[in-house]
Amino acid sequence: MTSYPTIPVYARWFGSWQVSVQRRALSVGELTQRYDDSASGWQQTVDRLGFPSAYESLLRQIVGEETLSTVLDCGVGTGALSQALIDAAPAPFALTAVDVSPRMLEQAQMTLGGTNADVTLRQADVCALPYDDHTFDLVMAAHLLEHLPDPGAAIAEMVRVLKPGGRLVVCMTRRTLLGMWIHLKWHTHRVTEDQASQLLLDAGLETIKSLAFDSQLWCRRLSLASTGRKPL
16 A cells, blocks of 8 residues: 555544544645646735735844845745845845745746845755755745645754754744635644744754734734744
């Protein structure tokens, strides 16, 4: 029998019996095709849910007046998170962004091409980033990790390319009823704040914080953010 990577859906003990439900994860090829097919209308969905302003508010809290030189956005999509950081950061920076979907990268180019950031876009898998150790001041990912059978492996790879003292920021789907709808459509993980924080702790990060999307109702119901620093 063929074995597939899975995404956990439900698990509970009933006395000495454990009942669990798991769902097959989408392969990289399947995920690429789905995002290619969704790319043309993706930014409209992001705008309708209020993510651009929610991302900017979140990143202003996290970055503050911190000066950034090099930033990596993993799973850039249409560029909404990168655009928010450009608007929130106190000074321009060099932005590198990756995605497995060529059509999403085309959308990101349209979004980010006219900004004051030095932008480099590249097709790449977050689990095998084509960059040297200790390259970036900030690494971030919005709604990427929950698609992966093993989010911890991707976080470890992002931490690898992060400079000592650098910051990781991740946004993931919350364990809510609305998050269940996302799971049913995209085969994603859903996480609590404690689970998201544990993923960062397991990757060796410190000063972990979980932050809510307070400025937008739909974003708050769908998503949570976690951040931590790589030890010096």
